[in-house]
Amino acid sequence: MTSATIVTAAMLAIGDELLSGRTKDKNIGHLADMLTMVGIDLREVRIVADEEQAIVEAVNALRSRYDYVFTSGGIGPTHDDITADAISKAFGVECIHDPNAMELLGAMYARRGMEFTDARKRMARMPIGARHIPNPVSTAPGFAIGNVYVMAGVPQVFQAMLDSLLPNLTTGTPVLSRTVRSPYGEGDIGAPLAEVQKNHPDTSIGSYPKFDGRSFSTDIVIRARDAGVLAAAEADVAAMIEAISRSRQST
Amino acid sequence: MTSATIVTAAMLAIGDELLSGRTKDKNIGHLADMLTMVGIDLREVRIVADEEQAIVEAVNALRSRYDYVFTSGGIGPTHDDITADAISKAFGVECIHDPNAMELLGAMYARRGMEFTDARKRMARMPIGARHIPNPVSTAPGFAIGNVYVMAGVPQVFQAMLDSLLPNLTTGTPVLSRTVRSPYGEGDIGAPLAEVQKNHPDTSIGSYPKFDGRSFSTDIVIRARDAGVLAAAEADVAAMIEAISRSRQST
Known part of the structure; x- marks a missing residue:
């Protein structure tokens, strides 16, 4: 038998709506399928509410235990989108309006003749030094910091972000x-x-x-x-x- | 404003198949809907593999933090059904062939002219002293110990067990x-x-x-x-x- 390389991952799905039953999650099953295909072992999933302390605790528990952590949800422009703040806090770094994301979003709204409101500017917020995850569907990028990959909760956007992300991950021997x-x-x-x-x-x-x-x-x-x-x-x-x-x- | 009573819960979904993508979970969303309806706040969900250590850790973390913990999966008759053992271990008690469950299952197989195999006897295993959760679909009961309610992973059975369970739970002010x-x-x-x-x-x-x-x-x-x-x-x-x-x- 040849020796196998094992790469592990966890998912953290964030959102009150998943816990109230209002939204039936579609991202967990999709991530599971994709990771299995490329050779990354999904070992654990957690779902928590839009609450800073719950997100911080979960992301810190998971990122120390697995090679990769993928999150969904909470990176939109409204007051209940607190994932960027919570991830920054988990890593002990400042949450800023990322200059590149501001430029990207500013240009997109200018092209569409739409106002770049303070709410929309919230979508440029991420931990200082985070890498972008491209969003071909609706521009506002996800981000990665350390081994944590932060993506949108809307399934079409989550899937598009994951697609752009996967080719760059270290993968193991597929099961x-x-x-x-x-x-x-x-x-x-x-x-x-x-x-x-x-x-x-x-x-x-x-x-x-x-x-x-x-x-x-x-x-x-x-x-x-x-x-x-x-x-x-x-x-x-x-x-x-x-x-x-x-x-x-x-x- | 009247004062509200708050009752909290977590779910632990158990099964390799949920993490490989083979099975798309249907129990989390259903439990979320039902708990919201009766006035129990689902605060956290975890999905773990059929691995004793992972189940023990998760159930102990969740049962100390929330009023109720509901689990799905891993209580069937095959070698990969290890939930009863793991829950017993989490509580530090012996896992036995429950006498009442043995009687119930033995009588059912006798009525149907089927052999009560050792595999089928596994379905009577639960922590010593556990209470039964009735299973009107396929007889083999779930069980409860402390504040942890252990149910089947097959959605029809999970739902039937939950239906028989819910009227006996302490509920809060519904949201x-x-x-x-x-x-x-x-x-x-x-x-x-x-x-x-x-x-x-x-x-x-x-x-x-x-x-x-x-x-x-x-x-x-x-x-x-x-x-x-x-x-x-x-x-x-x-x-x-x-x-x-x-x-x-x-x-």
Whole structure:
């Protein structure tokens, strides 16, 4: 087996609306998909309210523990957008109207004949020294400081920022996966599947029940960073289901 | 103003599949909706993998900080279902095959002429002394210990468990909300909206941009526990939008 490089990440989704139920988050699942694809392991997600102390605590806990932290939400122009301040506080640096962001936004509003209001100027605020994350959708940039990447909460903007960001990240060996569908519920496959997992320690085998309103079936997902290791485990899972099927037909 | 009772909660969603992107969580949004409705404030959500240490750390951090903790996932019959063990460890108590759950499950499988396998018996495991959370969908109960409520990850089962649980929880004064739709983007309403928020300190006013692919509009959500307080702030937000609209027509 070749040695695998492991790169870890966490996400912090920020916003009262996610906790009140008003907005159903779409960014967590998207980030999870994209990171899995490029070979970064998403290890933890937190959702907190638009409250400075909660954001500071969460971002400091996560950035010390994982290689990357991605945040969503709270970087717009209104009074409840406090993410730039909170991130600055977490890093112990000043939150400023970034000169490059001011120029970028000023030029954009001038082109559109719109007033560059104080509210709009809030979108240029970021910790001093932060790098920009380009925003091809609506100009106002996200920003990165240290290993923390701060993006918008609006899914189209979050996705565009992530797209411009991903090529520049250090990535690891991607986790490959195969899904084997089992017509049997978890109660039937539990014991033999645990045996398969034991015989393939370099894989992670997950079992996901589906309920159609009457009965349970199961998706068995095998994950590994090595294609050969993955294929061997997949074959054993398929053989296991075959064996259950044969034993049922013979009784 | 009448005094409000505040009851807080956190959620811990458990499962590798949520972090790999394979499964898009549906339980967080549902729990948020239901708790808001009954008057419990969801303050924080965490998602962690099926890893004992991660679950123990998260549940201990959350249960000491909030009135209630609700978990989803990891209580099925397969080897990757380790939530019962992790919760027991977090509380420092033994994880046992609960006698009542064994009886319940044994009787159900007997009725259905199915074998009560060792895998299925895993579903009766819970911390010693835990209370059951009834599962009208598929029998295997969730459980509660201290202020932690442990439920299934399959949304239909999670929802049914939550339904049977909610009437027995201590609830607070519900947060009421009104949404005012603004045809203007956040840059236009940012300054006057901050003013309205300042004049209505007992409300929390959130501003949620929507992007239709060409331009931004905004949903302004006003939240308060008192109906009169809410109505006064709503009137001021509506007046603010009227004022912007008039100033635009006159130029």
